[in-house]
Amino acid sequence: MSGPEPWSPERAAAIIAARTGDAGATLPILQALQETFGYIPDAAILMVADALNLTRAEVYGVVSFYHDFRRQPIGHHVLKLCRAEACQSMGAEALAAQVQAALQIGWGDTSADCAVTLEPVYCLGLCATAPALLLDDQPVGRLNGGRLAALLDELRAGS
Amino acid sequence: MTAIRLFVPRDAGALAVGAERVAQALHAGAARRGAPVEIVRTGSRGLYWLEPMIEVATDTERIAYGPVSADDVEPLLDAGMLSGAPHPLRLGRPEALPFLSRQTRLTFARCGIVDPLSPQDYGGHGGWRGLERAIAMAPADIVEAVVQSGLRGRGGAGFPTGVKWRTALQAPGAQKYIVCNADEGDSGTFADRMIMEGDPFVLIEGMTIAGIAVGATKGYVYIRSEYPQAIAVIRAAIDAARHAGYIGTRVTDSPHAFDLEVRVGAGAYVCGEETALLESIEGRRGQVRAKPPLPAHRGLFASPTVINNVLSLAAVPFILAEGAAAYAAHGFGKSRGTMPIQLAGNVKYGGLFEAGFGLSLGELVDDIGGGTASGRPVRAVQVGGPLGAYFPRRLFDTPFDYEAFAARDGLIGHGGIVVFDDTVDMARQARFAMEFCAIESCGKCTPCRIGSTRGAEVIDRIMRGEGDRAAHLALITDLCETLKFGSLCALGGFTPYPVMSAIRHFPEDFGMPQAVSSGTPR
Numbered sequence: 001m002s003g004p005e006p007w008s009p010e011r012a013a014a015i016i017a018a019r020t021g022d023a024g025a026t027l028p029i030l031q032a033l034q035e036t037f038g039y040i041p042d043a044a045i046l047m048v049a050d051a052l053n054l055t056r057a058e059v060y061g062v063v064s065f066y067h068d069f070r071r072q073p074i075g076h077h078v079l080k081l082c083r084a085e086a087c088q089s090m091g092a093e094a095l096a097a098q099v100q101a102a103l104q105i106g107w108g109d110t111s112a113d114c115a116v117t118l119e120p121v122y123c124l125g126l127c128a129t130a131p132a133l134l135l136d137d138q139p140v141g142r143l144n145g146g147r148l149a150a151l152l153d154e155l156r157a158g159s
Numbered sequence: 160m161t162a163i164r165l166f167v168p169r170d171a172g173a174l175a176v177g178a179e180r181v182a183q184a185l186h187a188g189a190a191r192r193g194a195p196v197e198i199v200r201t202g203s204r205g206l207y208w209l210e211p212m213i214e215v216a217t218d219t220e221r222i223a224y225g226p227v228s229a230d231d232v233e234p235l236l237d238a239g240m241l242s243g244a245p246h247p248l249r250l251g252r253p254e255a256l257p258f259l260s261r262q263t264r265l266t267f268a269r270c271g272i273v274d275p276l277s278p279q280d281y282g283g284h285g286g287w288r289g290l291e292r293a294i295a296m297a298p299a300d301i302v303e304a305v306v307q308s309g310l311r312g313r314g315g316a317g318f319p320t321g322v323k324w325r326t327a328l329q330a331p332g333a334q335k336y337i338v339c340n341a342d343e344g345d346s347g348t349f350a351d352r353m354i355m356e357g358d359p360f361v362l363i364e365g366m367t368i369a370g371i372a373v374g375a376t377k378g379y380v381y382i383r384s385e386y387p388q389a390i391a392v393i394r395a396a397i398d399a400a401r402h403a404g405y406i407g408t409r410v411t412d413s414p415h416a417f418d419l420e421v422r423v424g425a426g427a428y429v430c431g432e433e434t435a436l437l438e439s440i441e442g443r444r445g446q447v448r449a450k451p452p453l454p455a456h457r458g459l460f461a462s463p464t465v466i467n468n469v470l471s472l473a474a475v476p477f478i479l480a481e482g483a484a485a486y487a488a489h490g491f492g493k494s495r496g497t498m499p500i501q502l503a504g505n506v507k508y509g510g511l512f513e514a515g516f517g518l519s520l521g522e523l524v525d526d527i528g529g530g531t532a533s534g535r536p537v538r539a540v541q542v543g544g545p546l547g548a549y550f551p552r553r554l555f556d557t558p559f560d561y562e563a564f565a566a567r568d569g570l571i572g573h574g575g576i577v578v579f580d581d582t583v584d585m586a587r588q589a590r591f592a593m594e595f596c597a598i599e600s601c602g603k604c605t606p607c608r609i610g611s612t613r614g615a616e617v618i619d620r621i622m623r624g625e626g627d628r629a630a631h632l633a634l635i636t637d638l639c640e641t642l643k644f645g646s647l648c649a650l651g652g653f654t655p656y657p658v659m660s661a662i663r664h665f666p667e668d669f670g671m672p673q674a675v676s677s678g679t680p681r
Contacts, residue, residue, distance in 0.1 A: 023460060026442030027425060031384075052442075065444035065601075066425035068384055080385075084346030085541055088591070089504035089579045090532070122428060122545075122595065124385050125349035127577065128207035128502065128509030129172050137387040141175030 003076055004038030011036065012044055016051045026052060026062055030069060039070040074117040075110040077155050080134040083120045086127035095131055095148055096120075102152050115156045162195040163241050166214040166221070168271065170203035170356045171388040172349065177228055178211040184232035185213070194241055202357015204271035205511030206258055208532075214253065217243040223250040258508060258527065263489060265477045265497050266470060267350075267513045270357035276395050278403040281360040287405065289479030293368045294413045301372035302328050305475060307483035309495030314340055314431070314468030315543065315572040315649070317494075317561045320475075323465055326455035327373040330463035335375035337366050337417075338440070338459055338466040341382040341389070342424050342431040345544025347503040347575030351469035353511055354499075355382070355389040358473075359396035360405075363419065365472035367406055368479055369465055370417040378417065379459070381436050383424040394421050428545075428599040432648045433466045435601060446601045447648040468573070470499055491517030494560035502528040504577035521555030524578060535580035539665065541588075543572025545595050546653035548660035549588065551674070568660060570653070585665035590618040592657035596642075596650060606642045607651025614638050614658065621669055628670055632662065 005011065015032045019025045026048070033044050040063050049059045063069045081099060083092055103111045103118060110117040126132035129141030133148075140151065167182040168174075182198055189196040204223075206212060212225030222243035224235060231248060238246040253259055253271075264270075274280045281287065293301050306321030327335060339362065343351040354362060366378045380397075382390050397419045400406045408416050427445045430436045434448035437459050458464025474496060478486045487495045494516035500523060502509050507529035524530070524540055531537055539549045548569035550557065557563055564571045579588075596611035614635060621631045639655035646652040667673040 024422075024440050024442040027422070027439065031423060031425065058443075061444055062442070065446075066427050068424075068426035084595075085545060085588070085591070086347045086504040086575075086577045088588075089577055089583065121385055121426075122599075123344055123346040123348075124171075125343060125352040125389075126172050126175050127347045127349055127504060127575070128506070129175050129210065130504060132175055134385070134387075139171045139175035139388070141172065 004074060005036055007037055007041055007043070009043065009047070012047055016047055020051050026054070026059065027066075030063060034069060038074040039072055041071075072110070075114045076158075077115060077136055078117045078119060079155075080119045080121040080124070082122070082124050082126070082130070082132050084123040086123070087131040090130040091144075092131040095143060095145065098145055098148060099152065102149065111156075113156060115158075116152070162197040164216040165196050165198045166201045166216070167198055168203045168211065168357075169200040169388070170210075170271075170353060171386070172207050172353075173203050173210040173212070174388065176210050176226070180229035181211045181213060181227050181232060184229040185236075188232050188236045189241070192236065196241070199274050201272065202270045202275055203353060203511075204253055204259065205267065205353060206256065206508070207510045208508050209250065212250070212253075215241060215243055220252055223253040223256075224248045225250055258510065258512070261527065262513050263497050263515055264513050265486070265489070266354065266361070266473050266499055267358070267511060268477075269361065270353055270511075273358060275357055275359055275392055276399055278360060278399055278405060281358070285480065286360055286476065287364060287411075289476035290364050290368055290405070290411065292479050293371050294411060294415065298328060298372050298374060301368065301479065304478060304483045305372070308478040308486040309483075309490070309493075310471060310474055310478065310486065311494065311561065312468055313470035313474070313498070313573065315345075315570070320467060320471050323455055323467065324369065324372055326453065327375075327463045327465045330456050332463040334377070334460075334462045335373055336459045336462055336464040337369045337373070337375045337378035338437065338464055339366055339378065339380040339469055339472055340431065340433060340436055340466055341380055341386075341393075341469045342436060343386070343469070343573065344383060344428040344431045345546075345573050345575050347541065347577035348501050348544060348573045349503070350499040350501055350511055350574060352386050352389050354469060354473050355386070356392050359393050360400060361473045361476055362393070362469055363396060363400050363406065365475035366419060367410060367417050368475050369467070369472060371410070371415050373463070373465055375465065376416045376418070378419045379422050379440055380419060381422045381424060381430070381440060383430075384426055390421060390423055397421065427601075428595075429601045429648070429650050432650065435648070436466065437464065444601070446603045449647060470573075489515035491515060491558065491560045492562055494562070498559065498571070498574050500559065501575045502578070503575055505531045505533055505580050506578040507532050516560040517558050519555060520550060520557045520559060520576075521552075523559060523576060524555065528576075528578060531578060531580045533580045535582065537578055538581040538583055539579045539585060539588075541577045541579070541657060542575070543570040543656075544575050545592060546570075546649055546656055547572050547575075548656040549585065549664060550660070551664040554664075568663075569656065585661040585668040586618060586622050589658045589661040590615055590622065592654055592661075593618060596654040599650060601650070604645070604647045604651060606645040607647075607654070610638050610642050610651065611654060614642075614654075624670065632669065632671070635662065
């Protein structure tokens, strides 16, 4: 994974300008900004509000409503562990405890070595190969403690 | 020498268990042997315990092998897999596998078989015929065919699809929209994901037919962000369909215009509720709208809008191609056609099982699903996602249809069945239902926004054994009544289903006397 780019108002302006004319452009613009920078900084909220003729509060309201949008920079990898019922039935809660202990972080946090940002997710549609996670958009299923530990070792060694 | 065709799924569930490495190993292994192969990346057949399941086309039929790991590829090639030779992983003809031979695949007829990105392959397997027929029909006749088929919304509410279409057709409006609700957030469901990854043109064809039927020229597919593979496939398929002339300014050279755009969700479960989804496409917080006005009258951008689930729209091409009666011939009672049922969680044979309505829950879980993956007794199953009821074994005679589940205080929802073994703590599951409602509440109405948090707190007190248990349970019951009748949408309105079913059927987990014969292993 190439990782997010550092914040750049010029780059952000170009991303916003490319989509301003679309109907209901707020989410696609915010998603493109987060895709590029890894999160939505305050400066971006102001720029989106200006471009779409919305108040800052309206844009902030959208950012804060959706679980996907982040207000902090992320690590080299994003690990989304499924916590929904199908994965629960296959031991997801133990994996949740394991990953938090191994990385010494909570949900939404980034490990001290910046290797991994950990996020909860409620269903990946991998319910017949549970428990499952998404690592930088790549699905991983049939997890168990050993496989999760190996995966985390790999991530930390690589960063 | 013609290349041997190999089929390796690129379905997210198959990728999750190593299908990409298998494809790479096949490619490398065949190259080393100088064997010309063409590797077609398909969807999944939906037999997930056999994934990665690969197939080879011999002179006469396709032969499956599975579950194949990357390490199995060399021995398989050595054994003569490319000619369908015997091997311990050889499964034979996939259609002959009992899990598949017992199904009635109408919507999923092509999933796992065709190249998902080839409009020609889709047409070669019966696709585009419904669209062809629709173009030759009057819009009102298309709508009537869908009404006559008895198709009911597969998203969960079960509202007649044709009636929605008729309302939108009759609604005045210069611009109308078709919106596909692909925000498949229910745990235990993956049918929308499978069809989008494995047979996207059936959805595109269904949406195009809907557009012609109601006079809409623009469609949106709203896909949840948790499905990156499905998003990529649908986007590529839309481009391919446009390039081939199936959508665009002239749909297959007819006077009809129809085009499609993908919008991606942002992690809000409530956006699966249709009016919240419309708010989200419009660029706002996904808060539920009060109804009326119905979306068919005043939906997306204040225009008449048909909003249907993926499976509802994907059922439409069959109805138009084969006729409403052919679809209605399947099913049970007022639940016509087939239902793609998803067996998930702690189940031995997990996957997609499309069949006419009416199979019993027990047949689905024990016979078809094979019981638990852990080998322990089945104790509970949750049907219909996080807002669906938990069923104990003693209700396993319930037939799988809308009315029968409603009569037992449950719902079939989007057709997901999550199996739990006897290690499950039902008080924890009830607490999770309240917690999930609190996390995902859009905040618009008070019972859902506040009731869910208070509900989780009361269940915590029950679990810790604090205070008067009977009073806590009375409070939870009362709170659930308020949620059920006082919430704007199904999130608050249906959260009582998992909570109250857990209490009713598994009272021993809440420190109460055991229900009669509940949870007894067979």
